[in-house]
Amino acid sequence: QQQVKQSPQSLIVQKGGISIINCAYENTAFDYFPWYQQFPGKGPALLIAIRPDVSEKKEGRFTISFNKSAKQFSLHIMDSQPGDSATYFCAPHSGSARQLTFGSGTQLTVLP
């Protein structure tokens, strides 16, 4: 089974700071690299995703950086807000989303 390693397990950031979450994978066949955001009592929701043909993708305050040679990708949250407090999961996969392997999650707390 493919391994996906996510770090850190938890992260506390001051409002306005930068949050960085990392994901390392082993399967070189992966071609879709999403981050999911989950609030308490809710299911995960796709936040942002990248394909391996680009090294960076930005959507508002959220940026994915992708390093194919290192088999790593990261989520950067700029100007972090208390409303960003949630658990974040990486879930890289190949082809259609038949079977996602989620990372163990990062619990982000943004202090006001």
Added chain:
Amino acid sequence: ETGVTQSPTHLIKTRGQQVTLRCSSQSGHNTVSWYQQALGQGPQFIFQYYREEENGRGNFPPRFSGLQFPNYSSELNVNALELDDSALYLCASTRTGSSNVLTFGAGSRLTVL
């Protein structure tokens, strides 16, 4: 607004019992997947259904079974419940043409005593 609804939201069962969890997705979402999320962990893939047929299965025993119906609803059945089955069970649907994007429901929280 997720478009995927699950029921019940919470339930309590005792060891050895059977449970059925239900999921309803939007029209056009012809693929449904079920995931188990233990407390403090990431979701684990149970199985996926496409056009009412099982289309992939994770490392779960046969006492976990499912059904998908033509009206875009589905069920997860778990027999002979064990204490370790206590978890949040998530249903996720995929819209035709957007096979990389899963839309999750809010889940059913199962507690096995």
